[in-house]
Amino acid sequence: MWRAARSGGGAEGTMQQRWGLPIVAWPSRLRPNYWDGVALPLVLGSVVLLAWASRQMGAPYRLGETLAISLDPRYLPEYGLRTVLRMALALAASLAFSLAYAAFAAKSRRAEKLLIPVLDILQSVPILGFLSITVTGFIALFPGSLMGYECAAIFAIFTSQAWNMTFSLYQSFIGVPQDLREAARMYHLSPWQSFWQLEVPFATPQLIWNMMMSVSGGWFFVVASEAISVNGQDVKLPGIGSYIALAIEQRDLAAVGYAILAMLVLILIYDQLLFRPLLAWAQRFKVEAITQDEIEPPWFLIMLQRARLFDLMRSVVDAAAVLLSWLARRAAPRRAGVQRLRFGAAGARWADLVWNGVLIAGVAYAIIDIARFVESEVGLHEVLHVLLLGLCTLARVVVLIVLAALIWVPIGVWIGLRPRLARRVQPIVQFLAAFPANLFFPVAVVAILRFHLDVEIWVSPLMILGTQWYILFNVIAGTLALPTDYQFVASNLGVSRLLWWRRLILPAIFPAFVTGAVTASGGSWNASIVAEVVRWGNDTLVATGIGAYIAEATEKGDFPRIALGICVLCLYVLLFNRLLWRRLYLLAEERLRLD
């Protein structure tokens, strides 16, 4: 009744905002508007395309058959679609995984003890390593079908996204303000309700930012994981990554150019249709008051909000949510104290002891198992050799980060001091970071071959080609955040150029720089697997390093050596992070924060 009475105007009635974009009140809602003219073909078109592409994924296939990939650029839209679909599935899987994993880790103290360190290690496992290990398993899961290969590729992309998103969610979950938690309990929200109404919304802005970052990284691995070698057999899943792999085999520089162009368009579409709208929409979940740099609503979000078609879809989603929460209420009758499971004090201590015991036993077993495996399959001598290879790669990473810092810090500061310019440059840098650098590898290889350059040195820049942008991006952001007062003070005191760098700029941007450099170094380690062995037709350039070791073992299907290489690489990344980055991080947190 009241609904009819209150729904006259346009703007009011934006209620029930749990998940949605604002609903426009009923009567006008029934009338389609011109935004629907854009929305309807878009929606129907994507539905049809998705249906077609997913049918292709399950096509029958037997190892040894060659999948016809054509270098004709007319096929690129199709390949692009297949690639995008893989990306989307991986993203959806990452989202589901991270929600469940983070919720579990945040709710249970005991699970936390296991899950968080595991996540920390998973994060440092090279992503292409996952691909090498899991592909055989996935193939066995779907015999005689392409689905197994698709799953392996999607899984590789998943591993490049999930950990980062899970960490972000976990951090947000445990950071939910105490007063909001108390309010939720005081007003009797069930655990299910407060998960969806409090914890998830609270985590949303950070999650979406992290998703965007993850997808940026994901493009790199989409390209790398579509062309899989299993036991010396090449499988090329239709997609942009396979297209470029074929272009490399056939030494077709024009095709490489087409692939780069196609990728550009794909990333632009993802950015415009998915992330710009999501970022703008997520503003509402921020707890702080409105800030100055409010994001302008992008056109796609406006369309979503205006087109009636989406209101209809929203109603369906809403109804499903209501049904779900009703089911959840049925399934889990309300407990009086909505808290973690509680034992008596003595019982809890025993349970802790048992749990710790189980953890220690598990770790001990794993260590013995790994040692036995390595000893029987590869021998101690080779382990030492691989450790040395790791040192080579480590040297590359360190030198590259230093070089990148020397180049990008001055440029970033220069840009950051000009806010108008910075605002225009930042999206471009973000775009560069998202662009899969491996598409440019052939160009570099051609150059190395043409000018007879030293492989050991000139292959290295490839490792940081894609990740150096994180340094630039963060330095710009750090400089932008520097209060202008400080600069006034500096110029007022007549501070010299050198002193200005040492006393003002470098300390001020340090925290931001560390964040960027951590990301860049992590990315470089990952990239070493594809960057230390590069090809152009029959020419193969191999640099000494652990990445090359893993890549070659993968090609031969030499499982013990893949495992050894990955373990050692993992170890280096963990140690590097612990001994260097974490300390710098703490230093930045403690001393050099601006607030």
Add this chain to the structure above:
Amino acid sequence: MPDDGRLICAEKVCKTYQTAETPGRLVLDHVDFSLHEGEIVAILGKSGSGKSTFLRVLAGLTPPTEGRVAYRGHTVEGPAHGIAMVFQTFALFPWLTVLGNVELGLEAQGVPRAERRQRALKAIDLIGLDGFESAYPKELSGGMRQRVGFARALVVNPDVLLLDEPFSALDVLTAETLRGDMLDLWLERRVPTKGIILVSHNIEEAVEVADRIIIFGSDPGHIRAEIPVSLPRPRDVTSPRVQQIVDEVYAILTTVPGREPGRRGLRGVETVGVGYRLPAASIQQLVGLLDAISAPPYSGRADLPHLVESEHIEDEALFVLVEALQLLGFAQVAGGDIWATPVGRAFAEADLQTRKQIFADQLRRSIPLAAHIRKVLDERPGHSAPEARFLAELEDHLSEEEAHEVLETMINWGRYAELFAYDYDRGVLSLENPT
């Protein structure tokens, strides 16, 4: 239902905070309390006296370690239906509109959508928020946000309303308006609520609103005094009868615990130990207050409520400063008056360097922690010691967070008095001055 007119009844409630590393720390010590039908009870106490913890125990948000809380005769084992709470920080969900926030409690109870909407709109109307239904909390001023907090509480038709310093994040004018509106709703019986507990640190607010005032003492939290307020309403805050009670409350709250007569002799002869929770008073404010007391119009002796008004300080800040001045031997308090001691007067008249000297003397004489730190530094070779050492000692008596706060205060005072130096980067206390 055993109805003896008591809505909430707490018996011998103790609360101990325990972490894996430290032994339990008592924050509430045998608190007996009941809320009767038809009354507003205000709970006053310094920060850290456990009054907020006690409210959370009553709310069922945290279980008591010992003792029992009953709501209408039933033991409270979690947030009970019938009890609603309003938070100091409003605790609104920023992603929900005003209407969404108000509907939240009803939605959780599974109230059908139409009824939910109707009741929420009524509550919004009642609290004077109509027209703002579709606004997000971040679009609203503090006062309006807290109105949403009240609407969210009232919409579930609570029997008991728990107010956790609901006005203290608001400016004076806004707080006064909202307090008046809330009181009107209560007095005119326009809400079904049967009893209200208000935790506050504003003494005038408590006297204006409450039928009964409970004063909490610190370390561990306990009920120190209970003052019935049976003045007719509406109460004029400036009237002598109200002011008399305000004075009485000030007198109780500003007496240093342990020096008052009749206090359970927990600490024996020495009233302030090494692990005493030093009030986090800043040097600037301490000096400022002492100067103000010494100068005209007070000329050495001041009435505390007057001082609050003339120096524009909040009650809570005043308690901190007054306690520090007493501990340092610069001032004494009795019967709601504060006066400077001879040392305090000498300090006020001295120049900067002499002030530091006097302050150092008083620190070593009256603050055992200061004397202890100095002694350790004097004795150790190299005359330096890591802060972790003192933190560990403090954590025998205090929580980790409190230990950090106390040491921070101590370092501030010690630096001012040039009693010792502190190197932030290394976390080391020493006798050296930076060269």
